[in-house]
Amino acid sequence: MDHERKNRPLTSRHLLGLEGLAAEEIKTILDASEAMKEILDRPIKKVPTLRGVTVVNLFFEASTRTRISFELAEKRLSADLVNFTKIGSSVSKGETLLDTARNIEAMRVEVVVIRHQSPGAPGFLADRLHSVVINAGDGAHEHPTQALLDMLTLRQKFGDLKGLRVAILGDISHSRVAMSNVYGLKAMGAEVMLCGPPTLMPRNIDALGVKVSYKVDEAIAWADALNVLRLQLERQQSALLPSLREYALTFGITLQRLGKAKRTPVILHPGPINRGVEIESAVADSDASVILDQVTNGVAVRMAVLVLLSAPEVLM
């Protein structure tokens, strides 16, 4: 039976990103997530913790997993929630982000979960609103809850993140998931490798203190776990790839490729999957894949973040 561990409280009242978060703070969130996971396995999957807390999900960008996951997390904690999507809102009438957020806050909302196409949008709101702001993905900046659930999944699989070799594959330069994972994993003492075509690799990537490779086979041979990113077709304005087929042939993860390595790494994918592009169907559905565990963990991680950040009474 595990005994009491005192965890360090989070130092920020918002979750804008994993950059700058200490290992102990990440551990606090991951440990709380384990407690939340137990709730998800109960016949009555609900606790009364956030009764009376109102959360607004401001989604300026399309999302399936993240939004449903946040919604479920809020409902399981008995919070009240309001959903906002860009389509059908006054944003199409030209209302600014700040005005939208201030107006919603004026309706007495304690927590704002925001996804926005512009990097820094959650930080912008955090400086101006009195609510707690949780970043659900901002442009190519960060997606902290995704990285937290990736780390939770890895910790469950490997026990400890320290010294773990994680390769992040694919479209690094357009990926907020990659950035958050790099910050989080580095803080937890894991080794990180970024791998992808040079056109999809940000400049000065070495400054992050990660390994960089342009050969997918090298990454597979090195890594304990592969986090395969989605090729963000909607974010690519100029021709960075010759063709999708070319990408699938040179960077796609296939059973054949994995077969060449001595051991098969664990496969993660933040979803949605472009089957047959960055990852072969057979790999996504194989035993090595923990993609659906990630989704389950996503709800637990978001519950933990919501509880930890909205625990203190914030009177509007």
Add this chain to the structure above:
Amino acid sequence: MCSDLALKESINRSRGRPRPRLRIYHPLSWSGEIGKGVQKCHPPARGGISFMEGMRVNFREKAKLVDAEGIRRTLTRLAHEIVERNRGSQNLAIVGMRTRGVFIAERLQKLIKEVDGGDVPLGVLDVTLYRDDFRLKLKQPQIQVTHIDFDIDEKNIVLVDDVLYTGRTIRAALDALMDLGRPARIQLAVLVDRGHRELPIKSDFVGKNVPTSIGEEVRVRMAEHDGEDAIYLVERVDKEEGKSNGS
């Protein structure tokens, strides 16, 4: 006049001037690292020490009430009482409440086996998410895993905690247990009952009744967690010396 003020305030707001300061209870409001527009504030005055847990309050040891041998005897008696009241240990289950209730529950489980020979399932309950002061506390909660890997439906549950005080933690535990199933019966076993109940809750098995005053607290120390088995009576040391009622 009132509406004038409201109008002024809304104009100020629209001009981007700082909004009136808000009362925000937050751990960071103590360290001053919190964002703009947040005032440092003091917790509302309220009786009871449970509320003060998050703050640095000094305690002075007043008396050692029970030593290791005393705890051993008390737990042995409790185990006998539990077996007697439940006519054996069939259909019984023990649930320890974090933190020290867990160690007491572990020991009761062993003692019940010695008394009755039956293996009683043991669970661990963390009630943080059910607490009524969840949103009043000044510190972030320490959320830990509830671990009950047996079916509690139709079981006789003995809920175990170290100190029974206001009864609020037990209220939370009852809610938490009900969410896990429908036990036939829930009984409460505590090592110390220190009085001052705020809810109509009574324990079925009491190790020791300790009448206390509000400024005092009972500290149970368990070898597994604190390095020794003992029960202490401590009193709060206020800044104004006159307030502490030294006897």
